[in-house]
Amino acid sequence: MMINKKLVFLVGFSLLSVLLVSATSVNNDVGDNGSNVSLNVEFKGDKMFDLLSVLSSTQNEVVVTRTIQAAVNAASPGDTVIIPNGNYKGEGNKNINVNKNLTIMGSGDVVIDAEGAGRIFDITGKCNVNVTGLKIQNTNIQNTNTHIVNDGGAINYNTGSGGSVSNSTFTNTSSSGGGGAVYFGSGGSVTGSTFINTSVSDYGAGGA
Helix, strand or coil: CCCCHHHHHHHHHHHHHHHHEEEEEEEEEEECCEEEEEEEEEECCCHHHHHHHHHCCECCEEECCCCHHHHHHHCCCCCEEEEEEEEEECCCCCCEEECCCEEEEEEEEEEEECCCCECCEEECCCCEEEEECCEEEEEEECCCCCHHHHCCCCEEECCCCEEEEECCEEEEEEECCCCCCEEECCCEEEECCEEEEEEECCCCCCCC
């Protein structure tokens, strides 16, 4: 996707002004050199953060500004989602649905923590997703009704989807299906990655 950054900025600024910004005060301080006007604003609504993901993007790249899910939603097929250095947890940073062709890349020391409940990425649809440069920890997929949703303690590539996982670390990840950390429903590859304390509690077919 080719993004005209000037056009995006103008559209984004207009949307912020009309839909998402509430002006709280305007101060007009007159000094010796003339007038200095300052505007204090309050941003409201989650849509602002989706828009900021777009405004923080360059051609084919979308940078996470709030949650990983928001950046994935803002990206177009074929884009790269950049996750900056930091620790990510909570709503929007686990059980992330990805249903388009993307590369998801960590920049720096990126730790994503599911806090013992859920997985990080659920790859759905017939898409190709490449994940690289992440540290994923404390994921857990247990006690659901079918093996399909049990698969992939940290990353589950559903049937019809594929891709690759590289240069990543998985710690304390588990599932009651296939792949304590990563499961490929239709083929994929894992390279240059480390697995620490990953486990399966059921049939454990396929995956890593």
